[in-house]
Amino acid sequence: MSALGRVVRSGVGRRRVQTVVIGLVVMIAVASAVLGGSLLVASNEPFDRAFAQQRGAHLTAQFDAGAATEAQLAASAHVAGVAAAAGPFPTAVINPVDNHDRPFPPATVVGRAEPGGAVDAVTLVEGRWATGPGELVIAGGDRPVGGMRLLGRQWRMPDLPGSPALTIVGVARSVSVTADGWVVPEQIAALTGSGAAGGYQMLYRLAAADSAAQVEAGRAAVQAALPAGALTAARSWLTTRAESANNTALLVPFLVAFGVLGVVMAVLIVGNVIAGAVGTGTRRIGILKALGFTPNQVVRAYLAQALVPALAGAALGVVAGNALTVPLLAETNRIYGTSDSGVAPWVDLAVVAGALALVAATAWAAASRAGRLRTVDALAVGRTPTPGRGQAAARLSARIPLPRPVTLGLAHPFARPLRSATIVAAIAFGAAAVTFSVGLGASLNRVQATENHGDIVIHPNHQISAPPPGAAPGAEPGPGAEPGPPPAIDPAAVVAAITAADGTAGYSGFAQTEVTAAGLTGSVEALAFTGDKSSYGYQMVDGAWFGGPGEIVVSTPFLTAIGAGIGDTVVLTDHGKQITVRIVGEVFNTENDGLQLLTAAETLAAAEPELQAMEYNVVLRPGTDPVAYAEALGAVLSPLGAQATVVETGTDELLIIINSLTTLLTLLLLIVAALGVLNMVVLETRERVHDLGVHKALGMSPRQTIAMVIASVVVTGLAGGVVGMPLGVLLQRLVLGDMGRISGFNLPAAIIDVYHPAELVLFGLGGLFIAVLGSLLPAGWAARTSTAAALRTE
Structure with missing residues (x-):
């Protein structure tokens, strides 16, 4: 192994906390980005994926059975511009009622022997396909309708001769929305009223159907190949596609918001970690230069020390992000009838490349400063901050009527203002994520509450x-009476x-x-x-x-x-x-x-x-x-x-998905922010380990040491919370505004203004909670360090 390789390996192994922090931060950032990116792709293209998998119909056409024969309709499959076709399928429009004579809306029923085919492969959600007369497969999802299961229920048609009845044996989904239900072809005759004109349905896939003009050209070609007046109605797949896009588009704004928060926090913390590694290793840099290392080699060494754990973290992050994506996309698969895992390889590659590029850029910016240091200057600089830094803050904090260990800790952030500002920003983004998540969830719950108009x-x-006529009010019908x-x-x-x-x-x-x-x-x-x-x-x-x-x-x-x-x-x-x-x-x-x-x-x-x-x-x-x-x-x-x-109040499935995602992504961002605080406190403690030994020699107890270390993050935590809380409120308003704009609605103030003053105070203090959480481990380490070991360290 080369000398440079040994330096990299030694640095990675010796700075275990920094190595672990870089790896975890990159892992969480990559996992969040993979999750958000995969869901963003899925939210933009669920219909297109389902349409491709089920070979959806670009053109659904209805024909008059009296104006065109089955042979003529079948021949239309060979019209120029038609790539594939299915049909003709006989159709009927029925007016069903249930067993209690409750009417249902008119439904278009198609006679189809099997669900598969070259066009519009219908997906069975529940039950089975109709195999004989009297059986119906209804179009729908896999949820109960009106609190009732559909399988086994009957639809009656009292307006038709003989009042035929259909038993629901299956629930299916057509991505092209080609029918309200399906029966065997021979059932259609009994569902067509006397004197009513029968109909046929043809399903076409076109060679070119990306625009309304291309679909219209395909429709015109089919119409021209058939007798005049045969085509009675036609529906473009673009219409169905537009109708399906609204719900999934609502996912985009908040996924983008969380993605931006995660990337910015990762850049801040990784940059802080590398800068801290350079700062605490200044004397070691001088030794390396004295041994003959060039400035370029020093930069490469510190760059590699950042990229090694970053590579491991990125690999784990891709695995974790994809593992989280699969169950969350299961709902999209149920809605659209797709069978995708949600894993997009190009998203994984793009996220990993972007994460490593960000790590390399931030590490190079910090490491290049180490490469420019003169050997003499590097050897002469110790670990502690430059004398004079933070002295004014230390004098002011000493006047605060608090125990001396606490006032010492309160002054620490001012000795390294740039590092402290970076951590304040990271904590602010964490506090903003919490504020935004809680506010978005509360607003969406209020949106759902607008659907409830009574108890x-x-x-x-x-x-x-x-x-029967003449009976007393409330009397029951007699035996054998016809239902009314x-x-x-x-x-x-x-x-x-x-x-x-x-x-x-x-x-x-x-x-x-x-x-x-x-x-x-x-x-x-x-x-x-x-x-x-x-x-x-x-x-x-x-x-x-x-x-x-x-x-x-x-x-x-x-x-x-x-x-x-x-x-x-x-x-x-x-x-x-x-x-x-x-x-x-x-x-x-x-x-x-x-x-x-x-x-x-x-x-x-x-x-x-x-x-x-x-x-x-x-x-x-x-x-x-x-x-x-x-x-x-x-x-x-x-x-x-x-x-x-x-009135039973439940939670809409889309709201469940959004609330689950916001909770998960907020938790990930909180962990990243806490890791940034952990790294900062470790750096501060190591830089001041000699001072810590002096304090211990003068009688500072372990509890006082813990108090000093925790107090050192109070200022940064409070500042981060104060900055992050209004940022989260602003983000909530922006995302809700985008959601409303996408759906075409203005949102009332009652839905947007969900924060109470007491809640805002708590969110502001959330930054302090993040900071204290990240400082607990290094505080315990500082308390356990012996006086002699601390005094020997320089």
């Missing part, structure tokens, strides 16, 4: 069919029962209807409210809640779509009648992608005099048991044809 929900009892629609409930009786119940704080009743608004194509959903708690759960962005007829409250996408603002008037058309309303408030409401308007029931009474509340949300007084309340009120409502249910 109890009251709705018609769908399990009770309408009694659920009975209409009496709003006045329901309201009287709600207001009379013990524990009621208020209620809101609402009915849903469809209206059109000037400036918008198609209809929009309107909720017509009654009661004194209609605004419960909604958060206002600007303006006020509606106070009476003729006033509406809408969200940001609605205002953006019609180009209006608060105070403007809008003309609604409801059942042929025009109603002029005024926008009095902007509310945070994500229902129907923000295209839902909220108003008083009296606003729509002229057009729909029969419009009455079909459901009620009840707000309970604090301390009321919701289960007991629902049982007691349910007994009163049952004869009225209504039932009371406790």
